[in-house]
Amino acid sequence: AVIVFAAAPLVSKIPLAALAGVLLATAVRMVEVGSLRAMARATRSDALILVLTAVATLALDLVYAVIIGLAVAGALALSAVAQQARLDRVPLDRGDHSAEEHALLAEHIVAYRIDGPLFFAAAHRFLLELTEVADVRVVILRMSRVSTMDATGALVPKDAVERLTRRGILVLASGIRPGQRRVLDSVGALEPLRHDGREYASTPEAIRAARHHLETAGILPAGTGQGRTVRG
Known part of the structure; x- marks a missing residue:
């Protein structure tokens, strides 16, 4: 001026x-x-x-x-x-697994399930909620229900992993579909997870890995949570 x-x-x-x-x-x-x-x-x-x-x-x-x-x-x-968009019939005995998820929270584990399309408006909301998680040591991104993802949405998990890692929180991912993998790879979102072996085919596998990590770190006693898991 x-x-x-x-x-x-x-x-x-x-x-x-x-x-x-x-x-x-x-x-x-x-x-x-x-x-x-x-x-x-x-x-x-x-x-x-x-x-x-x-x-x-x-x-x-x-x-x-x-x-x-x-x-x-x-x-x-x-x-x-x-x-x-589709309408799936969910068995009544399946429920939303809230009891198992609360049990995981007591073990300093958050299994964060992402439903529906991950892009634009949903991306920002997802990031805010995820980075505000408190009193946890492990976050599991359950991505099997993500229906649609573009390059903008793919940057959100990458940024979330980086922010949570800086806070000392271990991030795992489960249920990534083949259609999502190409988009995530294009922005480098899976590189840190794949490099450290933190990507799993199912949520139960990721939960077992999370508990093993916490037991190794001495945060949980050995054998904690055996027989309990979150399906899907």
Whole structure:
């Protein structure tokens, strides 16, 4: 503001070619190549939105490009949710396992079940709830019921793992579907879990690993919780 009002005559003498070079360098530095590659590899929908928004920015205007990108992203997201929507009949004896989950909480373990699509609005809410978990040593991300996931949603588990790890909380994952794996791999969300062997096919396996970790650390006595588990 000081330069604009006090030194405008001097600034006006700067060649436009020099200012153009500054703008080009700034624009290039604003683009994260890694993020673009991750979105392009995640799903066809993410790649389509990326290309469409870029073309609209060049051909039309930045404001129109953002509006078009949001509209297309919303339409594709709703279409994906509609395709994944289904009504499952759940046996009465299955319940919601609240008793087992409360028992796990007493053992400093939280089995966090994620239901439905994980993207956009649900992503932010999920992250806030997860990072506010208190008095736990292990968090298990139960992802078998995630129906739809895009690149934005895939960044949420990655960020959650990083934040919880910084707080000294061990994070495990269970029930990741093949369709989700490609999206999660594209943003590097599974790399820390796979590297340390913290990804499991089912929740009972993850719970056994969590208890073993706590027993090894001396937080739980040996043999704690044998015969108790959360199904699914």
